[in-house]
Amino acid sequence: GQSLEQPSEVTAVEGAIVQINCTYQTSGFYGLSWYQQHDGGAPTFLSYNALDGLEETGRFSSFLSRSDSYGYLLLQELQMKDSASYFCAVRWGGGFKTIFGAGTRLFVKA
C-alpha cells in the first residue's frame, strides 16, 4: 500500500532552523510536496520536488532523495507565525492522486 511517515510534533525556538523529515512508500511516484495548515485554515502549498536535490523558496527549502524514498522540509529563521501543521504529500497514480502524511505539528517558542 501507499504510506508516508513523518514525526507527529516538533518544537523549536524563534530564529532557529528546523527540519521535518518524511519517508514514503508508493508506486508510480511523480513528486513530493509540502503543505502548511494553520488551525482552522486550509492546507496551502509550500513546495514540490520531482527530482533529487534541494529546492529553495525564501526561508523554506525542500529536499528529495528518490533512491531513499526520503525528503525533508527545512524552515530557517523561524517565526511565531510558522507554528502550524506541515504535511508531506506524494503525487502518484498518473498524477491524479495525491496522498498525505499525518502531518507534523510545529510549535515555535519565543
Place this chain on the structure above:
Amino acid sequence: ETGVTQTPRHLVMGMTNKKSLKCEQHLGHNAMYWYKQSAKKPLELMFVYSLEERVENNSVPSRFSPECPNSSHLFLHLHTLQPEDSALYLCASSQTLETGQTNTGELFFGEGSRLTVL
C-alpha cells in the same frame, strides 16, 4: 482566499438526515477532489474528478455520493451517516495537463466543511 469556496462551513446532522456539501472553484482548474481530514490522521483522498469525469473512488462507503455537474462545482451528498464520519471535509482543485506535460500538481484547498454526526 484560495479561490476554492466550501459551504456550509459547519454542519450538524443526525444519522437519518440527508445533506449536501458544496464546493466551488474560481481558478479555471479542470480537476476537483474531496478529502476527509480526521484528527491525527492523514488526509484521506475520497474522490477525484478530472474534466467532470470521476477518475478515482477510494473505496468510500456508498453513504457518500459525489456529483460534479461542471468543472467549477463539486458536491458531496450525505445520507445515513455514522458518528465516525464526523470530520473536516476538504475540497481541492488543480490543473491537470495533457500527457507529456508536467507541473507541480499543486492542490488549492477550500477551508473545509466541519461535519458532526450525532
